[in-house]
Amino acid sequence: MPGIGIPSLADNLPPLLKRNYGKWISHEHPRPGVIKHDSETGEVCFTVRAGMPPNARVSTQTLRKICDVADEYSEGFFRVTQRNSLEFVGVPERKIEGLIARLALMGFPVGGTNRSLHNTVCCTGYMHCHLAATDPAAIMKAVSEMLLKEFENDYLPAKLKISGSGCLNNCGEGSTADIGIVGVHRDLPPIHVGKLKGCELPLVISVCPVGAIKPKGPGMVEIDGKRCIHCPACSVACAAMAPIGSADGDGVAIVVGGKAGNTGDGPAIAKVAVPYLPNNPPYWSEVTGAIRKIVYAWHANARKDERVGEWINRIGWAKFYERTGLPVSTKVIDEFDSRAIEYAKSNVRFKW
Ligand code: SF4
Ligand code: SF4
Structure with a gap:
């Protein structure tokens, strides 16, 4: 039985990380884009980090190539970090240069460690x-x-x-x-009067962080342009006040x-x-x-x-x-x- 919640971590960890779980004692950066972790067991773990496309968007085609690389260089495992970097964890030291060259051919630069620009x-x-x-x-x-x-x-x-x-x-x-x-945004949110009926007006008024939205008679609101900070919380809460923005503003x-x-x-x-x-x-x-x-x-x-x-x-x-x-x-x-x-x-x- 798979259990409930997110998939198991244990099923997605390379054997090296399972053997040394909680036993890591230090790390260093032997070269840009490579991190070496030392375990109290005497084992070491080399990680190679590469930049991903913006917002970590990858096609299945690209993902298959990444999987092939992981199969060849890191026992079939990789991870995407908090900053959307692509990390191959547990790469044998003798394979590091080959992996960096392979990633370069795929258009993935290696870097983003230590005193560098980390992945955007x-x-x-x-x-x-x-x-x-x-x-x-x-x-x-x-x-x-x-x-x-x-x-x-x-x-x-x-x-x-x-x-x-x-x-x-x-x-x-x-x-x-x-x-x-x-x-x-520098424009005020629009108010599409015909759509306002579909919005909870007390919610729309209360969602504004600066109190710029006020009731204006039954079923209608107005925006104080001097207060509005163009945030655009009201556009989220009410379809009648979206979309906000313009090419010039x-x-x-x-x-x-x-x-x-x-x-x-x-x-x-x-x-x-x-x-x-x-x-x-x-x-x-x-x-x-x-x-x-x-x-x-x-x-x-x-x-x-x-x-x-x-x-x-x-x-x-x-x-x-x-x-x-x-x-x-x-x-x-x-x-x-x-x-x-x-x-x-x-x-x-x-x-x-
Ligand atoms: S854009 Fe933000 S600040 Fe402006 S009226 Fe809407 S909620 Fe208030
Ligand atoms: S709400 Fe704003 S910050 Fe969030 S995803 Fe949309 S554009 Fe980006």
């Missing part, structure tokens, strides 16, 4: 989400091409994580990455300094550094240009093991903008229109 991650965006303001998968492809050397080598000050989300819902978790790409914000881990300065939520850049496929040159400035300035100026956010914490925002050459926008200061001086001096999200 993103949400589905335009692929099948009606809330997206940008195409995070296409942007991540452009970013990973631009920073291929930084993926394949580990000469950066610390690990670098770049993530993308198609809208402020942040399913791609840009808010906890060193650099996050977040799609932004939508674009990309860049946030920096997020971190999920407990090392260094501890976990942090990323802060807005660039409030708006236009959608400009297929290369998103404004977005990749801004990311390049941040990465190069951080690489040139950060101390060893200093993540992007920790570097900014040390040098301050004035020097961050000076060193990256990015323009400072008043929109990155909370409440700029009403309590600018108070917030600019004391706000927890942005200190000047």
Whole structure:
């Protein structure tokens, strides 16, 4: 009997990992893209890590090729990591170079370990989400091409994580990455009056995080354009308020300094550094240009093991903008229109 819940882990682990479960004592990085784990039993485990297509999308044809590689090099097992990297775990040391060459022929670069650009991650965006303001998968492809050397080598000050989300819902978790790409809408959600009957209006009103939706007579609501942050929670709750966005209004914000881990300065939520850049496929040159400035300035100026956010914490925002050459926008200061001086001096999200 298969039991209930998700499939068994034991059935999906290579014998090497079963023998050493819970017995690992240390790890090292013998070369970029390769991790060596040592067990107290004396056994070692080599892992080879490669970058996957954006959003870990693979066809069955590609998956069959990956399975063939796993059969030949890692006892028929592989895994996809939290950051959508492809890992062959338990590769015999003598087979590592051959595996890297084989992956290169398939178009899978090996890297993303230690002090390198780790595999980019993103949400589905335009692929099948009606809330997206940008195409995070296409942007991540452009970013990973631009920073291929930084993926394949580990000469950066610390690990670098770049993530993308198609809208402020942040399913791609840009808010906890060193650099996050977040799609932004600038239009108000529509109100298709004829469809409002199908929505629970009290729910629609309560779902707005900033109280921008108000009742306007029986069966009708209105939106306060000054309050709306284009989030777009109401578009999720009510089909009459979707889709939000337009070709001219939508674009990309860049946030920096997020971190999920407990090392260094501890976990942090990323802060807005660039409030708006236009959608400009297929290369998103404004977005990749801004990311390049941040990465190069951080690489040139950060101390060893200093993540992007920790570097900014040390040098301050004035020097961050000076060193990256990015323009400072008043929109990155909370409440700029009403309590600018108070917030600019004391706000927890942005200190000047
Ligand atoms: S972040 Fe936005 S665009 Fe991306 S999957 Fe989530 S809701 Fe959709
Ligand atoms: S988009 Fe977000 S902030 Fe704007 S009205 Fe809808 S729920 Fe409120």
